[in-house]
Amino acid sequence: MIKRFIKKCLGEDIKIYNTNFNKCNSTKALDFFIQNNPNSLNKYSQFGKRRDSKEFYPAIRKIEKGFYLLNQELDVYDEKNFIPVQEIYTVRTGNPINYKPFPMAREYILRILISKYLFRYPSIEGHVKARGHFVNYLIKEGFDEKKSEGYDGIGIENVIFACSTTHAFNMILETILRDEDVVIMTGPNYGLFAVDPERMNGKVEILDLREEDDFYVNPSLLAKKIDEVNEDLKKKWEGKLNYTPRVVAFLNMNPHNPLGKVINNKNIDILKGIGDVCLEKGVFVIDDLIYRDLTFDLNDKAVPMASFKKYFNNTISLFGLSKSYGLAGIRAGAIVAPVPICKGIGEKIFATMDSLPVFQVQALAGAFNGTKRRYRQADKYFSTLIKKYKYHLDFVQTLIEGIDKVENIDNKKKIIKDFNKYVKDPKLRNILLKGVPNLKIRKNTYPESGFFIVVDFTNFKNKSFDGDIVKNETDLVKYLYKKTKFKTIMGQNMSWPYVDEMIARFNFAIELPDLIENFIALHKSLNGEFVCIKDLEK
Numbered sequence: 002m003i004k005r006f007i008k009k010c011l012g013e014d015i016k017i018y019n020t021n022f023n024k025c026n027s028t029k030a031l032d033f034f035i036q037n038n039p040n041s042l043n044k045y046s047q048f049g050k051r052r053d054s055k056e057f058y059p060a061i062r063k064i065e066k067g068f069y070l071l072n073q074e075l076d077v078y079d080e081k082n083f084i085p086v087q088e089i090y091t092v093r094t095g096n097p098i099n100y101k102p103f104p105m106a107r108e109y110i111l112r113i114l115i116s117k118y119l120f121r122y123p124s125i126e127g128h129v130k131a132r133g134h135f136v137n138y139l140i141k142e143g144f145d146e147k148k149s150e151g152y153d154g155i156g157i158e159n160v161i162f163a164c165s166t167t168h169a170f171n172m173i174l175e176t177i178l179r180d181e182d183v184v185i186m187t188g189p190n191y192g193l194f195a196v197d198p199e200r201m202n203g204k205v206e207i208l209d210l211r212e213e214d215d216f217y218v219n220p221s222l223l224a225k226k227i228d229e230v231n232e233d234l235k236k237k238w239e240g241k242l243n244y245t246p247r248v249v250a251f252l253n254m255n256p257h258n259p260l261g262k263v264i265n266n267k268n269i270d271i272l273k274g275i276g277d278v279c280l281e282k283g284v285f286v287i288d289d290l291i292y293r294d295l296t297f298d299l300n301d302k303a304v305p306m307a308s309f310k311k312y313f314n315n316t317i318s319l320f321g322l323s324k325s326y327g328l329a330g331i332r333a334g335a336i337v338a339p340v341p342i343c344k345g346i347g348e349k350i351f352a353t354m355d356s357l358p359v360f361q362v363q364a365l366a367g368a369f370n371g372t373k374r375r376y377r378q379a380d381k382y383f384s385t386l387i388k389k390y391k392y393h394l395d396f397v398q399t400l401i402e403g404i405d406k407v408e409n410i411d412n413k414k415k416i417i418k419d420f421n422k423y424v425k426d427p428k429l430r431n432i433l434l435k436g437v438p439n440l441k442i443r444k445n446t447y448p449e450s451g452f453f454i455v456v457d458f459t460n461f462k463n464k465s466f467d468g469d470i471v472k473n474e475t476d477l478v479k480y481l482y483k484k485t486k487f488k489t490i491m492g493q494n495m496s497w498p499y500v501d502e503m504i505a506r507f508n509f510a511i512e513l514p515d516l517i518e519n520f521i522a523l524h525k526s527l528n529g530e531f532v533c534i535k536d537l538e539k
């Protein structure tokens with residue numbers, strides 16, 4: 002009653018009205034729109050399409066197939082009036098851990114909220130002081146402000162802000178990509194980034210990461226891939242367009258999504274190798290650093306490619322608040338790039354939204370600045386946050402492989418304590434603490450950053466469950482959903498390079514009770530000896 006009274010006073014106790022479109026009430030103009038956009042009547046999420054209406058190229062068609070399997074085809078197994086569990090409570094989600102916002106970012110948002118300047122339209126690139134803060138942060142992180150031969154120095158003209166790193170990535174592609182130009186990405190990758198170049202009539206080529214390289218980029222193979230792709234493009238398109246398409250960019254995710262691999266000072270030669278190859282071949286490096294502040298070794302974080310003067314003018318760097326700063330809902334990203342690239346992106350912003358919202362800009366200035374206070378706050382904030390992520394990682398390792406696999410003694414004790422807290426039935430608790438039989442973390446993929454873990458279901462291949470034989474990932478996804486409504490991102494959704502394996506990406510940042518519920522579902526589906534006792538007590 003008290004909560005309801007408070008909501009009413011705040012104007013939040015509102016009645017929600019729903020509606021459905023009735024074709025009988027359409028207009029001529031609306032009919033014309035629907036005829037040309039039939040998916041506007043589709044209740045399902047859409048993967049998107051190319052602007053030229055051609056089919057996606059094979060790598061993206063595979064991701065598209067996995068997308069529609071998860072977001073449309075499984076509905077045939079739902080009962081009437083079935084209400085699905087919200088994605089944020091499942092291992093499928095992309096949300097970071099539930100943690101307070103970075104204090105200085107929140108402070109800067111409040112500053113602008115109570116200022117007297119909100120009546121003004123902001124600038125296209127973001128306020129000069131906010132960009133000044135960002136440059137000072139970059140200098141603290143190893144960028145050089147001094148001009149030298151072949152290097153212009155870092156300045157505010159090299160920084161431009163965006164509404165999320167997704168928005169930033171799209172604007173970068175809009176600026177550098179022509180029809181049929183190629184962006185090379187790793188396999189595995191972040192599937193929703195992988196599709197973006199092809200939505201703009203470009204093409205994506207996959208550089209498979211290899212176990213023998215410990216799933217890091219092999220610069221020699223990247224060079225070979227660029228040459229092969231450019232040669233194929235020349236054969237296919239020379240004389241058919243008024244230019245010859247080429248490889249324009251390589252997306253370097255550091256830390257990697259979903260593997261959590263980090264290129265830092267310990268393996269800096271990999272980063273330099275990538276930089277040298279792309280510099281020689283005339284290919285931009287899009288350096289995605291969104292998970293950088295979630296590097297578990299806070300004393301040796303991912304090294305930005307552009308912090309080397311040699312590579313600065315060949316690198317477009319991405320920063321943001323969504324993954325590390327507890328501010329995914331703000332949707333704020335930043336681009337650091339050569340001046341001509343920033344100018345091109347600024348023109349895209351002006352053409353589509355005139356200028357950027359001040360709240361995003363202020364939040365970025367609060368999170369990324371060179372002040373001593375910021376770094377004092379960051380030391381305290383991230384040391385606590387990383388400790389929490391590492392605990393969740395040990396917790397999910399327990400659920401996958403059993404408590405005996407956890408090496409951290411303090412975490413092991415706390416895990417047992419939390420299991421006693423969240424799982425009241427001792428028999429169920431004992432089953433969960435042993436892990437899921439035949440399920441394992443994929444070898445050589447234990448993360449060094451982020452909040453995803455790569456889970457290997459290959460041991461279940463060609464096994465029979467309820468009369469269904471699981472021959473591949475599609476069979477597995479369908480069976481798990483039919484049995485317990487469990488679903489997650491699979492290998493085909495992220496270009497997993499070993500096609501004979503059955504691989505999934507789990508988010509271990511969700512709340513501990515939700516992690517447990519997800520694994521109860523897996524036990525019920527995959528563990529023949531599992532006894533359905535009673536579900537986790539809330």
